[in-house]
Amino acid sequence: MEGFSDGVFAVAITVLVFNLLPIGENAHTGDSLTRALLGGWPQYASYAISFLTIGIMWVNHHTMAAHLRCVDRWMLLLNLLLLLGVVALPFPTALVASALRDGSAGAAEVATVAYGLTMISISVAFASMWLYLIAKQGDLARAPMPMQGYTRLRFTGGLFGYGLGVLAAAFWTAAAGLIIYALLAVYYVFNNLPTPSPAEEAAGYGR
Amino acid sequence: MEGFSDGVFAVAITVLVFNLLPIGENAHTGDSLTRALLGGWPQYASYAISFLTIGIMWVNHHTMAAHLRCVDRWMLLLNLLLLLGVVALPFPTALVASALRDGSAGAAEVATVAYGLTMISISVAFASMWLYLIAKQGDLARAPMPMQGYTRLRFTGGLFGYGLGVLAAAFWTAAAGLIIYALLAVYYVFNNLPTPSPAEEAAGYGR
Amino acid sequence: MEGFSDGVFAVAITVLVFNLLPIGENAHTGDSLTRALLGGWPQYASYAISFLTIGIMWVNHHTMAAHLRCVDRWMLLLNLLLLLGVVALPFPTALVASALRDGSAGAAEVATVAYGLTMISISVAFASMWLYLIAKQGDLARAPMPMQGYTRLRFTGGLFGYGLGVLAAAFWTAAAGLIIYALLAVYYVFNNLPTPSPAEEAAGYGR
């Protein structure tokens, strides 16, 4: 499961660059190219946020995989559903970027809602995998799962955060939703799933 | 063989997102973007079906690889032919999605037939690999292959299913063919090739 | 070197599908879609030939890597030059396909020459790696290299074959060149670099 998932994460994160490629396509003089490059900030910002978001999900995916002794059919299916959302993320990323640059009359709000709904479906798949792993830890995990209450709280927090972003974009303004998504990405960089302790790792528990 | 095939499956499954990227490209207001996103359901449905289909084929590919002790030249060639079909699958997927959205006068039926023919060629390559492995199990397999009769039945069933889908689309309607393909994808999630038993796995048989 | 090269081969082989995606893009009825699909044979043929060619190069790359104990800086550079050509191959593949379908007045011939020149540069990089490995086998190889005369003959044959294809396309017709390329791909499926023998493999020589 690891090798394939790593590959999917790696390709999905790289597909994000296709959002940048059209910038400056029709700018043939130095001045118009400079303007196009400076005007491409929605592309750069959404590229960076989605890149960090996928990168962090990959780190968390690895952390979860370090707890696994084996996988069953349901775990594989949940993993496919998670990857289905991760691979789709460049799509709402492109929607947000192009709505911020060219859109009017609520296009950015709609795109921001679409981005948040994708993130919510990814979060649900991720939480399902983690909760399923906790429920079946006797069969699937290498050792009793640590810090279960904290983990549940953390997933609930992520779902609540993205839900708040969707509501803020739907009923107020896209900027509020996007700021919430960016804060969630930065927050999760520094706050992570529990990993096997060094002692467990030394005992061959981790990978 | 594993690392390269994993990579090819991972990239092929990620290429499917290029089907989604053009949705909403020319929608610049909130209302038109909402309409475009809601009208993109053929893209979402075909993306999900092809994603699950490739994902399941990857799981089955891994299961088969767990039985292998070594590969010979014919096995490598059959594997390349299998990957040739897998990598091509985003193409009929795009055909089906665009025919459902913009097509008329039988375009969806033609696209559905093309999708089914691609799946049949993939199924033939997969079945050939499995039957070849059974025929040469003394040379190639780690242990006598389990449940050979069941496996043959299963491959025959898959071929029959996709053939039925092609006929339904060619002589009746695209919807019937697509429903058959979706049912096959869901069915194969829960019905799989025989894997090495836990006892065999403990004896170092699996990977 | 293996993991990265495997990844590059896997992505390069998958990029070939972008040659197929535009087929039938503007065909909105069943009849026009059928015509577009049947008229896409240059795309299918060039896709299959390039797919097999990259696939075989990957097998050969693995075979060579199985002989390596370590790599030095020159080996890494030659490997990068080899991959530079492999990654570029979808470009002449697209040229040939579109020239066969839409071109006139020698376009197919020019495209076939470009394809052959790319293959020649790949072959030169591959032969250089192999000859360098033979020359430095004391430092780089796990064991004395087998069948060196045969190997040199084989690389010379490949270069001669692609050179013949280029000349045939330049001075006669594209079809002759393309048939030579296809024959070379099929030939190399069944004729390969010497691999470590089962005895060497049992002694932990192979991977």
Place this chain on the structure above:
Amino acid sequence: MEGFSDGVFAVAITVLVFNLLPIGENAHTGDSLTRALLGGWPQYASYAISFLTIGIMWVNHHTMAAHLRCVDRWMLLLNLLLLLGVVALPFPTALVASALRDGSAGAAEVATVAYGLTMISISVAFASMWLYLIAKQGDLARAPMPMQGYTRLRFTGGLFGYGLGVLAAAFWTAAAGLIIYALLAVYYVFNNLPTPSPAEEAAGYGR
């Protein structure tokens, strides 16, 4: 960290071929195709320079990883920032190529500056990883880090070189900047980060 980073490098290096694909798209006769292929030299040159640059960064990334015993959260974040720049590199590569071919009045200069700024941000991320690894070598490295003074000098040199290229393009001409970038790529092929010595490698230090 290795598997995912390898995958990202592999995909990023392969995305560069999308710069080549449009060459000759509208050339339907032999003569116009020949002209288009010969006129595509900015594409080929920028493809080759970026390919070598990403390839060398991958080699250096592996060298650094060979020193690592484990990673902490900051190391993962710095690695993500490095990959963020690597994945973006096909974008300024495309800018330079299209400005050289179609641009006028300073477009090439602006594109060359954009390329250099991307390389500077990648270099800063790389130097930060290396300096952080040296600073925390007690926690993160397998053994005391070798040749620290030399390494610091080398990173400073790279930053200085790309900075010089940016200034040359901004205040003089694009050609000067591009030649500096090409020289840096070639230079780094033959001058590399310190690797574990054969003795250390034999002791299981390297990978």
